[in-house]
Amino acid sequence: MVPSTPELYELHFGVAMAGGVLSTLNPSLDIITLSTILEELMPKCIFLDHQNIEPVVEILNHLNDKLVKTPLLVLVSISSTCASTLPNSLYYNEILDMGRFDDFEPIMPYNECDPILVTYTSGSTGHPKGVAYSHRAAYLNALGEILRSDLREQSKVVFLWTADLFRANGWGFTWAIAALGGTNVFLSNTNDGNVLYSISLYKVTHLSGHPSILSTIVEENHRNASEYVLPHKVYAHVAGVMPPCDTINKVENMGFEVVHRYGMTEILGPPVINKLWNNNCAKALNSNVNIMDHLMEEFDVKDPNTMKSVPCDGKTLGEVMFKGNALMMGYLKAPTMTKKVFKGGWFHTGDLAVRHQDGRLQLKDRVIDAIVSKGESISSLEIEAVLLTHPKVLQAAVVAMPVDHDSNNDEVPCAFLKLKIGFDASEGEIIQYCSEKLPIQMIPKVVVFGNLAISSTGKVQKFILRELAKSLNNQPASLHDFNS
Incomplete structure (x- = not known):
């Protein structure tokens, strides 16, 4: 701790x-x-x-x-x-x-498959799960990080720790930097306005973390008397929901190369890379160019029932799955749960996605977060993306609300919003805004204002919001305000 x-x-x-x-x-x-x-x-x-x-x-x-x-x-x-x-x-x-x-x-370990680490998930879907890593997987993932991040291209790697070491144990950078004889730089607080100063002072070449670090860098630069330009290129590896393109462009104009990644604790971090090519943020964020090292044997989108790959038509939903050497051993003291997520010899991520004709993967939602309406899955992430474009909205989370007395078990979107300080909005205003930008089945039918249920790791706890949505099902709109 x-x-x-x-x-x-x-x-x-x-x-x-x-x-x-x-x-x-x-x-x-x-x-x-x-x-x-x-x-x-x-x-x-x-x-x-x-x-x-x-x-x-x-x-x-x-x-x-x-x-x-x-x-x-x-x-x-x-x-x-x-x-x-x-x-x-x-x-x-x-x-x-x-x-x-x-x-x-x-x-020395008796066996290379003996455990070396137990790290915990964020708990966004419930209680945090203990995830065990083996010596073998940790070693191979560190080598994979050297390859996928092109760390060998630098004569001297200087890594700035803007990510938490307790999150998937540093994505493999922990051992990768040491293997290359690189230098680690630690900050007591990334919000103290010392990120750019540290980069210049220590000649930092790489950093990683949540995409919010990009906003922190922009804010720090804004406080400077003049626009800051890096003396050398710095690779910023981030995983999570990206900030607006304007923020990314500002960071790249300063001399950063932003590398967007996808993964999770169970696959030892984010092995999938999406480079923002040619400084074209909007095009890159929509293209999802996927790059992986060879240590992850396979990466696919499959029908979880038939275990067949979904067609590359950009429409058919499937579950993202991984197979390879750099995966967790299993969940600590939870053999039944471990067996379930490794069904069919593949690790089931619980993420829904589609494949495009050129093989690109596009994430749509978490399996448990998808909203089923008239037999079709609706992406809560796509609704949230529209809500976050509203000038008054600071945070947004969308969950499924069951339709009362519906024999088909239909669901409708329920939006939970935290507004920016000093702003007010009505449920009707938000619904009207969404109706101008979304198909009718994706428009939230209920809008709730207040603080979102956030875990100690900073992630929205949608399982709490889903239960709240059920309880709000029969309430009039005037009561759709809460604080949690």
Whole structure:
């Protein structure tokens, strides 16, 4: 439970060399979720920042009768003065001082398929799932990252950590940068206006993270007295919903090359790459040019029932699936769930997509988020994209609302919106806006205003919104306001 720091980076090597299994957790997890995860992991040692001492101690006291042995607490933050008052605790540097380089021998795994890591999903579909990585998969994924990111093209790779190390353990960059003898640069906070400064100071060549980092860079540049231009090209690898093209163009005009990626925790990060070619943002975002390294054996869109590939007609929906060496071992202590997602020898992502004639993949929705209307699937993502173009809308999430007394189990779109500060809007205004831009079956039938249900990892919890949509089904529009 440590932020992205040099110490956490070192633990990715040290724990494995000591024969242990590392689990990187989001330091912002709520106490209930954290308690469930720690009970599942049964850790022997917990590395934590001083900000997490109080909740961890409270949880351990609660789990005392369930733990075989109370874990050792290791305080990584040098600003903490609490170690002396905590039982069974040490400072990180004290542990390092105990070791001797001249008599240390790394403990090799008995089998290359033994676990090296357990990382957790974001919990956007429910409780976060523990995802186990093997030594083999982690090693191959690191090699794959070198290939897919063209890291060998640089004489010296300098990587700026604007991504969280607890998210799929750094996408493979953690070990890839070390394998190349590169340099890692860590920031205490990317919102402190020091991203561009750090890039110039340390001659950064690559960074990765959520697409919001692009907006952060634009805002930081806006605060400068003059327009900033990078002294060299910097590759910005981002995965998630992209910001408006205007933001991307501003970043690329500064000297960045934006690389859009697709993946998830279970496939060790985002192995699929969509380069924004020729600085044509709008064309690139719609084209979804897919590039993968050879370590992922296969990547396809299939009918999950027949396991046959869908036709490349740009219309037929299928599920995105992967097969290869760089996949998770399975979900921790969940063999039934693991068997289900690997049905037919392929990993089922739960993402819906279509294939175009030239082989391009275009994501449409999550399987559980798609809205079924009159037998056809409606993409919630496409509706959200239109809602986010409304000048008053800050955040949008669309879920299925069941149609009452419908024998066909039909569903209609229900939109949850958070408006920008200082703005007001009515349900009728939003529906009218959508009616001018969407087919009739995609127009939200209900619009709810308020804060969205957000997890501790910053993702919208649509499973909560779906339950709320069911409860709102029979309410008049005047009651469609909430706070969560």
